Amino acid sequence: MRAEVQAWYSARSFRGRAFDRQDLGARKQGQRISVVLPAKNEAATIGAIITALRTELMEELPLLDEIIVIDSNSTDDTSALAAAAGATIAHQDQILPDTGCIPGKGEALWKSLAIASGDIVVFIDADLQEFDAQFAVGLLGPLLTNPQVHFVKSYYDRPLNDGVRVMPCGGGRVTELVARPLLNLFWPELAGVVQPLAGEYAGRRSLLECIPFVSGYGVEIGMLIDVLETVGLDGMAQVDLGKRRHRNSTDGELAKMAMQIQLTVQSRLHRRGLASAVPSTVELTQFLRNGESYIGETAIVGVSERPPMLDAGQHRSMTGERA
């Protein structure tokens, strides 16, 4: 790692358990804190996550002000279970309907900014297993103890469940095979970020409203690059949350995710004049064994992008009124 990155890594990497929730509650100083869970068919895990956050960080201790589930076109009982656990539910396509409807995780996160009231917003995936409310405490730690920090990523051990057994590591496949090499190649300042695609992160609204949101799975890598370019490395931090287990997608699903991430990287390189413009969609042909031959399946993969919420004219002014 470059000396500047090593210095950042030493100064801005924290242990999530080093932050005390009582102490952070006392440091809010009137700031509101929203937790946002983007959820597409997460009935198996959404309830436990909300219950842990609500009981430990709202009822036992007034650290969080709201827990919002963005139902991202679920076809299971995600919304009902989330509501029963005490979360506020919003359906992705019903938020800012005049801006249209785009599928994807990043769209869910972008639209959450239009309804979340937090000065600080914590994003947590809704497929986490063995969830610990300390995840949110750790993410809030650097933001509530250092005004120079505007954005915090999580990192952790990433077990991999291949459907037969759970290996203690091996998760984060797209991170290791796609995102990390591309970031080290084109944004070496980010080489010290341990989990660049981590789905748990937090930021100040004042920052999040100033950056675009890639609509699909490119949201994390796009956001990391845009945050670096907006607040610099010194405005960023990362916290070790220990271990993170989640539903592991198949390699075929991750290939489509990887394509979205590569298209997002190309869009950022194009912005720097280092790559051609990104097509709105591309084809990805994948193959499955079929007896003595293979069947090729072609998917259409694309990434679109939402402008900064401030530019969309839907931001929440300092008075809390919609602009």
Ligand SMILES: O=c1ccn([C@@H]2O[C@H](COP(=O)(O)OP(=O)(O)O)[C@@H](O)[C@H]2O)c(=O)[nH]1
């Ligand atoms: O169109 C989508 C796709 C995913 N998600 C949510 O985004 C998070 C991460 O998605 P996923 O688990 O598919 O990604 P992975 O963690 O496997 O990379 C989960 O809470 C999903 O429910 C979403 O809200 N809308």
Ligand SMILES: O=C(O)[C@@H](COP(=O)(O)O)O[C@H]1O[C@H](CO)[C@@H](O)[C@H](O)[C@H]1O
């Ligand atoms: O880090 C990764 O390689 C992928 C896939 O993780 P696994 O190999 O299924 O553990 O998961 C992350 O990437 C997505 C795209 O940025 C995020 O949206 C997910 O929250 C995150 O889990």
